[in-house]
Amino acid sequence: MPELPDVEGFRRVLADHGRGRRVERVEVADPGVLRGVTAPRLRRALTGRRLAEPERHGKWLLARTDGPSLLLHFGMTGRLLPAAPADPPHPHDRVTFTLAGERQLRYRDQRKLQGLRLAATDADLDEVLGGQGPDALTVDRPLLDRLLDGRRARVKAVLIDQSVLAGLGNLLGDEILWRARVDPARPARDLDAGERGRLADALRGVLRDAVRAGCVPARPSWLTGHREGPDPVCPRCGGPLSKDRIAGRSTTWCPHCQAGRGTSARVAGPRGRPHSGS
Structure with a gap:
């Protein structure tokens, strides 16, 4: 699933080729x-327009022109x-922009959960x-404190x-919390100063490395590199990983490294799945 680092990579593609x-x-x-x-309105609005410096906010890519702007979301x-006009089309190429200089940019999407807006x-x-929060790359410790203050949600x-x-999706959320040793089920408002400090450091570090890679990399030293499979283990302590659903999303964490106050009853059961102990 494209998250902030992937979309930053798409921004670079748009900048380099468009x-x-x-x-x-x-x-x-x-x-x-x-x-x-x-489709006719999109063609009329963009044909003949010159692409400006692209921007990104969270998971949104903003393709500005000397007229209207195109907003892309990748679902x-x-x-x-990027492509050349002679390159064969892919079955999931939904919209193709042919640019001066015999270049193309292709919006490719299998599931079509999001798309393009003008x-x-x-x-x-x-x-x-307007309903988006601050871009995750811009968040420092004081801003993170303000975002967490008073929030009862996990x-x-x-x-x-x-x-x-x-900008953060499921993989980044789990990776950042694992790096910070914070239980994903803790209420945000209950995190103490030490936990918030580790969370801010992990947010910066994970995003820095992931943006450099252009994705959330499945490296051996990352949680992302171990979350799949029948018996996933923590790359830090070697213990079994647990899985649950939080906010409707599959969540992976290490019950040993990320033990949180108020969650001591939740331990890893068979195959790393949580159970209540008793």
């Missing part, structure tokens, strides 16, 4: 990825790929992005809530 180039043609193979705009399976004005941009739910903090 910035300063004129859009010569827009081909919509599947209007099912268009949100609030028709669970979306990608933005923003003619800044008010249109605010309508889409800390994992808070971290992946885009209206609180934009």
Whole structure:
């Protein structure tokens, strides 16, 4: 699933292959990825426009032009790929932008859970992005404290809530909490100063490395590299990992490394799954 590091990678693709180039043609193979705009309107609005420096906020990619702006969201399976006009189309290429200089950018998405929106004005941009929290890359310790203060929800739910903090998804949320040794089920408001400090450090460190990689890497030293499989183990302590659902999302954590106050009854059962002990 594309998260902040993936979308930052797509921003670089757009900057490297599109910035300063004129859009010569827009081909919509599947209007099912268009949100609030028709294929003819999208073609009319963007053809002949010159792409400016792209921006990103959380999981949203903003393709500005010398006219309207295009907003791209990648859902669970979306990608933005450079191509040449001679390259054969992929079955999941939904929208293709042909640019000056014989270049193409292709929005490819299998599941079509999100898609493309057109923003003619800044008010249109605010309508889409106004409900987003601060971009996760900009969050320091004081801002993180303010985001956590008074929130009863579990800390994992808070971290992946885009209206609180934009850009973190399931993999990043689990990785950051594992690095910080914080139980994902702890109420956010209950974290003490030490836990918040570790969380802020983990947030910066994980995002720095993941942005550099262009994804959430499944490295041997990362939780992400061990969460799959029938009997996953913690890369730090070697103990069994536990799995549960928090905020409707599959959550993986180490009950030994991330033991939290008020959760001592939740220990790892067979295959690392939680049970109540008794």
